[in-house]
Structure formats: C-alpha cells, structure tokens
Amino acid sequence: MLKWSRKQRAWLAAMGAVCLLVPAWAQAPAPQYISTAPAALPSLGEGSDMTLTAERKIGDRIARELYRDPDYIDDPVLDEYIQSLWKPLVAGAKARGELNAELQERFAWQIVLGRDRSVNAFALPGGYMGLHLGLISVVTSRDELASVMAHELSHVTQRHIARSISEQARMTPLMIGTMILGILAASKSPQSAQALIMGGQAAAIRSQLSFSRDMEREADRVGYSVMTEAGFDPQGFVSMFAKLQQASALNDNGSFPYLRSHPMSTERMADMQARQQLLTPRAASDKADLEHVIMTARARILSQPGIDLLRSWTREANDAQLGSQPLAKQVHVLYGAALAQWSLREPQLATRFLMRLTPLVQGDAKASRLVQLLSAELAFKSDNLQGALRALSEIPTGTNPRRPELLAQVQALTRMGASSALDTGISQLRSWVQQHPEDGQAWQVLAGGLMAQGRALQSLRAEGESQLARMDYSGAMDRFKAAQDASRQLPLQGADLIEASIVDARLRSVQSLWREQLLER
Numbered sequence: 001m002l003k004w005s006r007k008q009r010a011w012l013a014a015m016g017a018v019c020l021l022v023p024a025w026a027q028a029p030a031p032q033y034i035s036t037a038p039a040a041l042p043s044l045g046e047g048s049d050m051t052l053t054a055e056r057k058i059g060d061r062i063a064r065e066l067y068r069d070p071d072y073i074d075d076p077v078l079d080e081y082i083q084s085l086w087k088p089l090v091a092g093a094k095a096r097g098e099l100n101a102e103l104q105e106r107f108a109w110q111i112v113l114g115r116d117r118s119v120n121a122f123a124l125p126g127g128y129m130g131l132h133l134g135l136i137s138v139v140t141s142r143d144e145l146a147s148v149m150a151h152e153l154s155h156v157t158q159r160h161i162a163r164s165i166s167e168q169a170r171m172t173p174l175m176i177g178t179m180i181l182g183i184l185a186a187s188k189s190p191q192s193a194q195a196l197i198m199g200g201q202a203a204a205i206r207s208q209l210s211f212s213r214d215m216e217r218e219a220d221r222v223g224y225s226v227m228t229e230a231g232f233d234p235q236g237f238v239s240m241f242a243k244l245q246q247a248s249a250l251n252d253n254g255s256f257p258y259l260r261s262h263p264m265s266t267e268r269m270a271d272m273q274a275r276q277q278l279l280t281p282r283a284a285s286d287k288a289d290l291e292h293v294i295m296t297a298r299a300r301i302l303s304q305p306g307i308d309l310l311r312s313w314t315r316e317a318n319d320a321q322l323g324s325q326p327l328a329k330q331v332h333v334l335y336g337a338a339l340a341q342w343s344l345r346e347p348q349l350a351t352r353f354l355m356r357l358t359p360l361v362q363g364d365a366k367a368s369r370l371v372q373l374l375s376a377e378l379a380f381k382s383d384n385l386q387g388a389l390r391a392l393s394e395i396p397t398g399t400n401p402r403r404p405e406l407l408a409q410v411q412a413l414t415r416m417g418a419s420s421a422l423d424t425g426i427s428q429l430r431s432w433v434q435q436h437p438e439d440g441q442a443w444q445v446l447a448g449g450l451m452a453q454g455r456a457l458q459s460l461r462a463e464g465e466s467q468l469a470r471m472d473y474s475g476a477m478d479r480f481k482a483a484q485d486a487s488r489q490l491p492l493q494g495a496d497l498i499e500a501s502i503v504d505a506r507l508r509s510v511q512s513l514w515r516e517q518l519l520e521r
C-alpha cells in the first residue's frame with residue numbers, strides 16, 4: 001500500500017483540476033479501453049515529443065516511491081531468476097533492432113518486484129517494469145513469464161509511454177509521476193478507502209495514460225518476436241494468452257488487474273491465432289523445469305497468502321498421495337511447504353520438508369542449489385548461523401560466489417562478529433558493488449559487515465550509497481554527512497583517509513542531485 005503524504009495528496013487534488021482539461025471521453029466512468037476516441041492520441045509512427053531524459057526522470061520519480069513502499073520486495077533468489085529472463089529479452093530486442101544504443105544507455109532497465117498477489121505487470125516510464133509476485137506464481141513455464149515481460153518491454157522500446165503522455169503537455173513530470181503512482185495505488189487495493197477517494201480520478205487518468213489498441217497489438221507483435229529471438233518457446237506466448245482469455249471469460253478482473261490494462265480484444269486474439277497457426281510445435285522436453293516450479297512456489301509464499309493457504313500447502317505436502325504425483329509437482333509442494341512452515345513459526349516441520357525435498361532434486365544442479373539456498377535461509381532465520389554457512393559451503397561455486405550466496409554469507413558472518421572470513425566476504429561484496437553500484441541491497445549488507453568489522457566511516461558511506469541506489473537523496477545526504485562527522489572525530493590514516501575524500505565528493509554530487517530534484521517541483 002502506498003502511503004501518501006499531505007503534499008502528495010495536494011498534488012492529487014491539483015491533478016483533479018488538470019483532468020478537466022482532458023476530453024470528455026477520458027472522463028467516462030472506469031473506461032476499460034480508449035477505443036472510442038484515439039483521435040486525440042498521437043498515432044503510431046508519429047515521433048514522440050517527450051525526450052528520453054524527461055521520460056527517465058518520471059520513471060526515477062515513480063521508482064523512488066515504489067522502492068519505499070513496504071510491498072516492494074528485494075528477494076535475491078527471485079530477483080536472480082527474473083534477471084535470467086529479462087537480460088536475454090533485452091538482448092533479443094537489441095538484436096532485432098527494436099532497442100537502439102541510446103535508449104539502452106539512457107533508460108534504467110530495472111524490474112521492481114511487488115509483493116502483491118494479483119496477476120499484474122506494467123511498463124513504467126524510463127525503462128522500469130513492475131512485476132507482481134501474483135503473476136510469477138500463476139505462470140506454468142518460464143516461457144509464459146517471458147511472454148508477458150517481452151510484451152511490456154516492447155511498450156518501452158516502442159516508446160508507447162512517451163507517445164501516450166506527450167499529449168499531457170500541460171503537466172509537469174512530477175504531476176505525471178504522481179498520477180501514475182495514483183493509478184498503481186488504486187489498482188493495488190481496490191477495497192481501500194484511499195482507492196475509493198482516488199478511484200474516480202484514477203479511472204480518468206488511466207484512460208489518458210493507457211495504451212491504444214494499436215499499441216497493444218504492436219507490443220504483442222514485437223514482444224512475440226523478441227521472446228523468440230531470446231530463445232524462449234513462442235508456445236509460451238500462446239498459452240499465456242489462453243490463460244488470460246480464460247480469466248477474462250470468468251470476468252476475473254479482481255485478481256487479474258493485468259486484464260484491465262490488457263483486455264483480450266478480438267483483434268489481439270485474431271493476431272494470436274494467426275501466429276499460433278505458424279508455430280511448429282517443439283519437441284516437448286521430458287525434463288521438468290524444477291527451477292521454475294520452485295520459483296512459483298517461492299513467489300506464492302512470499303506474497304503472504306494468509307494463514308489458511310499456508311496450512312493447506314502443508315496438508316498437501318503431508319498427503320500420502322503426493323509421492324505418486326509428477327516430480328515437478330512434488331518439488332513445488334515441498335519447497336512451498338518448507339517455506340510456509342517457517343512463516344507459521346514451525347522451523348522443525350520446515351526442516352522435515354526440506355529433508356524430503358533434498359533427494360528429489362539430486363541430479364538437477366539448479367534445483368539442488370535452490371534447495372541448499374533455502375536450507376541456508378531457514379537456518380539463518382532460526383539463528384543457526386553455523387548451519388547457514390555450512391549449507392552455503394555445500395553449494396559448488398566458482399571463484400566468485402553468485403549474488404544470493406554472497407549476500408547470505410556476509411549476513412551470516414556479520415551476525416557472528418568480526419572475523420577474517422567476514423573480511424574476505426566484504427572484499428568480495430566490494431567488488432560486486434563496484435560492478436553493480438545500483439544494487440542498494442548489496443550496499444546495505446556491506447554496511448552491516450563493515451560495521452561489525454569496526455569500520456564505521458566506510459560503513460556509513462556504504463549506507464549512503466545504499467540510499468542513493470534507491471534514489472533517496474535526502475537519506476543519502478544524511479548518511480554521507482554522518483560519515484563526514486565521523487571522519488572529523490577519527491584520527492584518519494590509510495584507507496580511511498581515502499574514504500573521507502570519497503565521502504566529500506559523494507556528498508557534493510548527491511547535494512546537486514537533490515537541488516535538481518527540488519527545482520523540478
């Protein structure tokens with residue numbers, strides 16, 4: 001749930017006045033589609049007025065709010081999986097000439113994961129994409145998930161957002177960003193009082209900012225070819241379509257908000273049927289995608305589905321018939337049950353499910369690794385730090401541990417206090433953030449490790465970098481200033497001397513970002 005400050009509410013109120021400027025069709029109650037009056041929108045093929053910089057600024061503003069939202073989730077395991085789909089899609093778009101070098105350089109290409117249980121994904125300005133855990137938990141294959149992501153990616157590469165909002169020339173980027181946040185808040189929890197207050201406005205705004213039918217068809221067409229280029233099975237596009245069509249026939253708009261922004265129009269369906277006829281079916285792989293079924297189970301449990309579902313998941317895992325089910329089903333149920341048991345504060349039962357799960361995934365390196373990671377996670381949560389480190393050490397790694405392992409390891413070592421092992425972890429994490437300075441969570445974990453090693457100045461700076469990665473400029477300034485104060489009180493030498501001068505430079509650059517942000521208002 002997005003929290004609205006008084007200032008933001010004032011903006012929303014101001015926005016009401018702006019809504020009066022839009023044509024009457026846009027103010028119809030909760031229009032599902034802007035099929036009636038697209039004349040006011042720029043047509044396809046027309047250049048867009050909004051610059052890449054302006055669109056990115058709006059996206060940054062929205063992302064900054066979403067990162068602060070308690071429903072934003074930074075789960076290293078799910079994040080790694082989503083990235084493994086996203087990166088080939090972005091590369092595929094580039095290979096097909098849908099994504100030019102300038103756009104790739106200027107936009108963020110970041111995915112914001114929301115804990116929400118509803119089935120939704122949405123392209124945001126500036127190359128951000130929102131993805132709900134609810135969507136991950138209902139897709140039956142990675143290809144289905146990739147098809148939705150490719151469709152949304154194509155809205156970005158085809159500059160559909162800029163084309164839709166460049167009409168709103170009277171609005172400042174701040175107002176556009178606030179409007180989009182309003183739509184997101186209202187679509188997230190339709191029952192909330194806040195959504196009721198904003199509902200009418202959000203509907204009107206949604207109609208201004210939603211994509212035209214032609215844009216949807218273009219995103220289908222481009223998305224389909226991008227996912228195929230990236231090596232995904234196009235059958236996933238077809239089966240995802242069928243899934244949405246089915247939900248649409250059931251009028252399941254509550255749990256499928258994706259259908260509100262992506263109605264199954266007859267044109268879209270006809271296009272899809274034409275594509276389907278061209279498909280030569282791939283030889284069905286007899287190997288179950290255990291990695292994917294683990295991810296769907298994880299997404300479902302992390303979306304906090306409520307105590308009844310957690311218990312029913314456990315019952316399913318205890319059902320004597322489970323053993324006769326397909327392997328993928330067994331792995332899905334046992335992984336989910338182990339995680340569910342932890343949420344139900346039953347660590348011993350969680351361990352029991354883990355022990356049943358382990359032999360099932362042997363022979364599948366990706367799935368075994370995920371089960372080991374879960375084992376480390378559950379041990380860590382039960383304060384069994386040695387157990388967590390042992391589980392991590394059993395995962396075969398190359399010279400550089402992967403992100404989930406690295407974060408888990410440094411967190412466990414940090415809790416145990418200063419050590420030479422922690423020192424090693426810190427230097428590995430340092431090289432990670434050097435390559436991924438946008439990784440706010442890694443900076444945060446690094447800050448904790450540095451503090452445990454007694455390096456206060458470096459820890460404060462890492463905290464500042466973490467805030468900066470989430471684009472919280474005032475938070476970053478606060479931490480960098482604290483680092484400056486600390487450096488004045490310490491007799492500086494060696495590494496700290498260098499760190500102090502880095503902090504000065506970082507503070508100056510954040511201050512100028514912050515001033516720039518104030519001027520935009």
Ligand SMILES: [Zn+2]
Nearest residue numbers: 155216219262
């Ligand atoms: Zn779309």
